[in-house]
Amino acid sequence: MIDKKTQIINVAVELFAEKGFEGTSIRDIATTANVNVAMINYYFGSKEKLFECMVEQKAAYTKDILEEIVNNEKLTEIEKIDQIIDSYVTRLFSNRKFHRIIHHELMINERGVLQDAIVNLLTPNSFVIRNVIDAGIKKGTFKKVDSLLVVATIVGTINQVLLSKKFCNKCLNKEAEYVPYDDAKFRKRVSDHLKDLMHSYLLKN
Amino acid sequence: MIDKKTQIINVAVELFAEKGFEGTSIRDIATTANVNVAMINYYFGSKEKLFECMVEQKAAYTKDILEEIVNNEKLTEIEKIDQIIDSYVTRLFSNRKFHRIIHHELMINERGVLQDAIVNLLTPNSFVIRNVIDAGIKKGTFKKVDSLLVVATIVGTINQVLLSKKFCNKCLNKEAEYVPYDDAKFRKRVSDHLKDLMHSYLLKN
DNA sequence: AAAAGTTAATTAAACGTTTGTTTAATTCAA
């Protein structure tokens, strides 16, 4: 039997992602996780602390992945970009529910404490990718591009695709039940598009 | 003195965008708009109907802009793409609060009725841009690209930049009070990046 | 090893707010 504390977090990820922070009641979470309402405040102190705990837990896992690619000295800059794209597509597609919450809480201005926590979590990753591009420019293998916005393009394209299943299916002419994000073909299609785009934009002829 | 009904909608756009649908109470809206709480239900029937009304009102304005560009037969395909990028950046940057709500409601699975309305509003615009790209491919002036995902890249890049002022400022090394979205230089920077990106990706050499 | 004591886990119930909505009375304009 799974730990009740992590059981609560797992359900919280699911429900917060589906209905937002305000849209999800702790009674929702409690009944779905098969625990008493009071357990949530018992373990986490408050609904907000539960949210923060959830972010921090995922943050720890997320941090190292990028650096492993970037610190691999056997790779050229464009190969690093390719691997970053592959890893981002895979990770965001798989953990899309969680990333939707992050996305959502970033947009909503209130609860500044959460905002700060999320921004402090995302900014370093953004800078890591930027550094790869700037290194390529310095070496002369990359064109002189706006590295900040190139990162926005990579992440933004993935986020745009993840925005709405309904919207995605409407564009793909698929039926409503189809889940494009779980389809390996579609994942490859997004990866290939981004790599193709970056190759033609970054590499000098 | 402005009409109370539109006064309510104006405030609703502002507050929904800042705090989300669930995060905004009709008492918030009422006091900010200087009307009685009951006026909202009197005019709109319910909180949800108010939201729908707000979307429909903005939708009417949004629809025609794209088609004017696309139907201009004096423009080549790449010129149309350039103008679409410019108009999108300008419009999304100016109406960013409203577009945040749309963004937000698209992500949240509940309230399927709103989702459908929004998807039905956005999909046609997406197809209009796709058609421009596909026309360029057919003419032989564009490379054979994944037009669906190219659209996702254009819109996604803009949305990514609009995601969070805090995040944006952190990347730009600006102080917290700075509003990059109102800075014409920054708008041009985003526009230029996207046009540059699309030229090098779409146009054959 | 059994009993007693102690802490942690868990529960149902209630707390005080806040929510969206409605009512019934009043003001206002035509």
Add this chain to the structure above:
DNA sequence: TTGAATTAAACAAACGTTTAATTAACTTTT
């Protein structure tokens, strides 16, 4: 004088949180 606009007040329901009581899981003592 009629009908719409506007109000304050009340409504029931849902919210996050707390309480106080009970059960379970260990420790310590005998």
